[in-house]
Amino acid sequence: MTVRLSALMFMQFFIWGAWQVTLGLVMQTVGIGNLIGNAFSMGPIASIVGSLLLGMVATRYVAPKMLMVILHLVGGVLLFLLPSLITPERGGTFVWLLLGYMILYMPTVGLANTIALKSFGERTDNFPFVRAFGTIGWIASGLIIGWAGLSASPQIFTVAAVVSVALGLYSVTLPTVEADKPQGGSVLAQVFCVEAFSLMRNKSFLVFIACATLISVPLAMYYAYASPYVGAAGIENVGGTLAIGQMSELVFMFSMPWLYRRFGVKPLLLVGMAAWALRYALFAIGDGGSGIWAVYLGVALHGVCYDFFFVAGAIYTGIIAAPKGVNAQAQGMLTLFTYGVGMLLGSQIGALLYAQLPANPTIADWQGMWVYPAVAAAAIALLFQLTFRDDRKETLA
Structure with missing residues (x-):
């Protein structure tokens, strides 16, 4: 159980870390530095919209692990599309599609926590150990991006996309925890x-x-x-x-x-x-x-x-x-x-x-x-x- 949930956290935060850290550098390199502020505002906005519409509403009717499957697979497709939009001509479209992706991604942070905490039951003291692998995943993504020479490349999203699809498929094997039951x-x-x-x-x-x-x-x-x-x-x-x-x-x-x-x-x-x-x-x-x-x-x-x-x-x-x-x-x-x-x-x-x-x-x-x-x-x-x-x-x- 601990190994399976640790792998979940590793991939969950590897995806985010792969592009979040150097996105500003990428945008400046391709000539759309003026849109950096807009791009980095998408995460907070997506947290508000995504948490309400998906993380808190859909979980009432769909098992958390199935939501992880759906959100990461669809999100992976959007990530594959993003590199082609990081251009001066299509920068505005890039920001809007990034918002769409973040609306899908941000609820999965809470869902990952939910799956881990519910799986452990009363042994919630195991959660910090598992969550630590999210930090390891974030660090690993940065090291890989740097080693591959992609820090200033739009292909950071391609790396994130591959892992997003992998996590979507892997989520099928996660422990089954019940969705929140409607209480009338x-x-x-x-x-x-x-x-x-x-x-x-x-x-x-x-x-x-x-x-x-x-x-x-x-x-x-x-x-x-x-x-x-x-x-x-x-x-x-x-x-x-x-x-x-x-x-x-x-x-x-x-x-x-x-x-x-x-x-x-x-x-x-x-x-x-x-x-x-x-x-x-x-x-x-x-x-x-x-x-x-x-x-x-x-x-x-x-x-x-x-x-x-x-x-x-x-x-x-x-x-x-x-x-x-x-x-x-x-x-x-x-x-x-x-x-x-x-x-x-x-x-x-x-x-x-x-x-x-x-x-x-x-x-x-x-x-x-x-x-x-x-x-x-x-x-x-x-x-x-x-x-x-x-x-x-x-x-x-």
Whole structure:
């Protein structure tokens, strides 16, 4: 079971990592750099639309693994079409088709979590180990793309397409877990997944969703602006430096089962949120001289920032949703609020802050920009500490 689910996570995030990391470079190389902002806005928009229409609605009537088969096979076809559209003449069409693909892909993130969590049953402490292979898949895709010399080539989508089709076929062999059962009510209530949203009547879960959405704002800013900041600090190997964060993610992913059993839900979530504030505070003092250590340490904190909140949050969401039997819907809702609403807000707010910088920002300019997300993350962590209370007292032993 663990091997099968690990392979699922590996391919799930290999697909995304194969094209996401160097898409901006590809678009700039072929002469459509002016559309980069539009292209990177498609993911958050797709998270909102896709999570609602597919990840949360269709899962009520179709088994999660069959949805994985359908979405990845159809998505693979679209990926095969994308390279031919990355041209100055067809750039607009490329962005729209990318949106179509992302509407299919983003729900599969929540579906993969659902299949793994439901398959493990009460042994949810196995989930972080399996999820770690998603990070390994992301790293592996980058290494393969770089080794093949495709970093600036539209063929990054072809690589992703091959793995997408493979995952679609492989998904037929995944463990069979039941679709969320309709619990009555009007058709309109079913379409808009009122049952999943009703979980937020639980005050603690409402606080968690609100803070998860808010903390996704600085997450988006990290993905968009960490690389130019690291470059401005005088570090030549930007890609290698940022990979430190992925390695950190792996370390903490593997340690999370023990941490979960030892400390419980709230401490992990709180540490994850506080780590965002610390990371941006480090970025605000890091420079290319004596403060270079702060840049490296800020990047290395990615494992704490991501795993302690987003991986722990997926497990917490599964625990809350289990009694009502709306696990898939709840995971889709979490994706909608974090990768959708939060990341979209982060993209827009980050763009506004970036627009205030000079054309060629110095390290001092970047330091001033990072103060804003540092303060925001600290305020969110404080809000979470004061308002969140885990009444369930669940342990994962």
